[in-house]
Amino acid sequence: MGLVKISEQMHENLRVAGSALSRSINSQAEHWMRIGMLSELYPELRHADICQLLIRIEQGEGFAIAALSQGLPDASQQEAA
Template sequence: MGIVKISEQMHEALRHASGALSRSINAQAEHWLRVGMLAELNPTLNYSEICRLLLEQESAPTADVGRDEFGKVA
C-alpha cells in the first residue's frame, strides 16, 4: 500500500461519489483507477463493458483472466 497525492478537488469528488455509492473513499478511488486503467488498455470498450469485465475478473480464480500478456482483453 502506498500514499498517492491528489488535488483537493479530486478528493472532494471522491468523497461525494463514495457517499452516494456507499463505498469508502479508498474503495471509490480504487474503482476509478481500475476503470480508468481498463479504459486506457481497451479503448474500444464502453463503461458497461468495462464494468462487466470487472465483475468477471472478480469471480475468476485469477486476477489476469481475460487479458493477454500486454493487459489487453483477450
C-alpha cells in the same frame, strides 16, 4: 501499499461519489482507477463492457493485469450490440 497525493478537489469528488455509492473514499478511488486503467488498455470497450469485465474479474482470480487478456468481449460482438 503506498500513498498517492491527489488534489483537494479530487478528494472531495471521491468523498461525494463514494458516499453516494456506499463506498469508502479509498474504494471509490480504486474503482475509478480500475475503470481508467481498463479504458486506457482497451479503448474499444464501452463502459458497460468494462463493468462486466470487472464483475468477471471479481468472480475469478482478482484484478491482475496479466489476467485481463482473458475473457475480453470480442470487438465484433460489441459492434453487433
